[in-house]
Amino acid sequence: MAEIDGSCRVPLFLMFVSGAIWLVIASIFGLIASLKFHMPDLFANCAAMTYGRVHPVATNALIYGFGVQAGLGVALWVIARVGMTRAAQPWLIALGAKLWNFGLLVGVIGILAGDNTGFENLEIPRYGVVFLFLGYLLMAIFILATLHNRGERLLVPSQWFLLAALFWFPWIYFTANYLLLSHTPVRGITQAVIAWWYSGNLNLVWFGLVGLAVIFHFIRQLMNRPLYSRHLAAFTFWSIILFASWCGVPATAPVPAWIPSLSTVATVLTVVTALSVMVNIRKTCGTGCAQTENPAPGKFIAFGTMAFVVAWFLNALGAVPGVRSVTGLTWYGVGVWELNVFGFFTMTMIGAIYYIVPQVTGMQWPSVGSPKRHYWFALLGVLLIVAPLVIGGVVQGLNWRNVKMSDLDVAKNAVKFLRVTTIGEVFILLGNLMLLGNLIGLSVRYYKLHFVPVYKGALAEVKTAGVKP
């Protein structure tokens, strides 16, 4: 077991620490973006700091810097553990992660310089995308190799979910970026349809598959009991693949009616995914969760599960024709996105990180209570961000329909809700700084414990051999 964990140490360290750094960057930029609504003159003279460049940096750093990277790291660990096999070629996985980080860094600088592609979740310009894609391929190939090397041939639900996700991401990423950013891109509104398709598949399908895989695994890990029903997990799997892959196109889109109709039907149907997960987890947890001496990861993952169910319910609700005419193109969609990406996926991955890193390094976190403190900050932050956005979105939608209210008044009213959201962003930033601090503190202790004695010993050997150091 320790050997398996140890084999993952190098790539996981790199991915988690880089992920935490990107998470902090995302929170800082997210806070700046949020502040600009209340202080329009902030950085008004700086082109790189305009809202339209700061906002995509925040979302891309969150999604690609932390989301996909930490997701792949946790996936590697889960696959290695469940398959009872060492990670395959950990140094190559680490190289893939370095390529990924390089591509994202180059892309983020490009966005700040004005090379924003304009498509949501796809803002990284072409020169960054190439490195991101190559890095992903490197990481995914060896994670799949780890899966291939497994001892027990029968697959558990977590493995099906991760397998599907690992294959699906390169397909959607390559398709979207090639068709939109190559030298002969598709023309006209087709660009927007493809961008929406990619966005829905990334946020719902990919994050859903990976996040649920991690949740299913940790329920067994932390509570030492199996998932209630494999059949229900299969039902969840197929419902995500069949329905959630068609979500993403808003009903108001300027495209022929069949495209948004199919997307609307699919989005409403994703409610069965949320229901199936709810039933499965409720029946598994039954009479409450077992207590462990390290409750923080469990808290994060429990919150992540609840956030998943609520986010997918709200998403499906937002597509119902009567509701959508109010909530379409408002802050409601942004709130649901935040709940899904941050409340569900990021919190789940943070919980996984708080569990995995001690396992993999054999050390404890520098401050015992810190993960729990982080949890409360993050919980408060998510609630303060999501609730005003969802409620504010509904109010904003009603106001847009009220023709007597001028455009300016509607915008000003919506911004009142954003004041609460900005406070939430501050809490999230503090929590993420805690994560980074914990990771850096632990790595310093690891270094002191493992490398310093080796270094001192080598130095002593050299001295006794009479060679001047």
Place this chain on the structure above:
Amino acid sequence: MKSSTNQPVSNAPQDLGAKDPVVPVWLIVVCFLLLYWGAVYFDERGGWFSTQVYTPYVSTEQLNTIAAMQGPPDPRVLGAQVYGRTCIACHQGNAMGTPGTFPPLAGSDWVNEKEAGRMIRIVLHGFGGPGLVVKGQPFSTASVMTAFGSPPLVGLTDEEIAAVITYVRGNTEWGNHAAPVTPEQVKAIRDKTSSHSQSYTPAEIMTVNPAD
């Protein structure tokens, strides 16, 4: 209590030996109800994959009804469409043609004749041959204008021919200011010249009386 955090997670068969609960019936029912709703929704609002139906319209029949309600379209629209499909390849978008090969239609007296008889015949039966001079420039004998009178391949209907000739004759941007032409005139000339199977030559067309 022994910590449960460091136990290996087994997916060994004992895990799966117990009877695996099935998906609850109510969930399947909900799923099917939603699929039914989805089918009805798509049938009503999806426009059945048509590229022309956008929300709030529901079908191309409705769009046709609305289009019909607006009365007949401006014939210049049809003429411009026909020109853009058919004539533009040789006579070019600015109606200046290609020197030596395709004559211009802009400001040409062939176009601006008071009666359009020659022009209608040219479009119906084609045109080519030696001795063509337009606006003082000669044009080669090699290129022959296709006959556009006979459907189905490149043929145009009487309405389309009348529309495109009206469009070209009346296009002030090109310096043309001749009177429009009706589909009836085109039909009359088509009937009159139905036995004329070859394309017209410049020599022959000069013998035709435009008012005929």
Place this chain on the structure above:
Amino acid sequence: MRHGPLVFLAAFFALSASWFGFVLTPQVQLGRSVQETNSVMKAELYPNDRPGNARQGLEIYRANGCVYCHSQQVQQNGMLVNVVLTDAGKNTMAVADLLNEEHLGNFSGPSVGAGLPKTILTNASIDVATVLAKNVKTAGGVTQLRLVPVGPDIERGWGTRLTVAQDFVADATALPGSLRVGPDLANEGGRHRDLNWQYVHLYNPGAVTPKSPMPAYKFLFEQKKIGKQASPDALQLTGELKPAAGYEIVPKAEAKALVAYLVSLNSDTPLFEAPLTPPAPAKSTNAPAK
């Protein structure tokens, strides 16, 4: 896994179904659209190429992420019809009786023919309007049907008809947006054509729309010493926004391009898939006035 390959194939087909449906099919249906002469009312290409400066402005719009707060998709909830009587015919009594029967007014023979063209029925559904038009035709009169799209977006003045795929064919990047913090911009060229207003709004939105949450884009402008005379496109600012004496605020090339793009945004042309009756032209021409 026993059925491993089968499950893998099934998942592959399920996922590829969405690729087929939302990537391949839209590309086949819409990706090869060209500028067409399908404008119902005018024999012109639609959409027209934007002028060169406006095309660059689209790049500035994209680079500065305007799409995160502004959409370019007008929605329409329905279509209503106004019936306009243009000719009362020879037997005006018949038409007058018909209209009186339908409770559309109290007309007599002479009065129904006075003041033509006049609207006899407003905001009717398509069916009701077509029936009335047919009945008036039978009675010897002539009507025109004017189409009136309805919806909150249209009543707000954001456009006169819904936005369709054809509206984006001439643009290098289609940016319909997904969030409205500020108004929809699909017809910005129709609403704010005054260049100075656009420049001042970008320089300091609060100056023209008080307490607006839109961030200021001062980096698109520069402060210059006034030369022999003020530049023609210097911003006309008032109050505390005015620069120090002897200086003027001038838009940089990016600002000019962006404003050229904003002012070129117009999607009011009627199309087959987005019908609309535009207002009658001021001068009567040979073309049938609709």
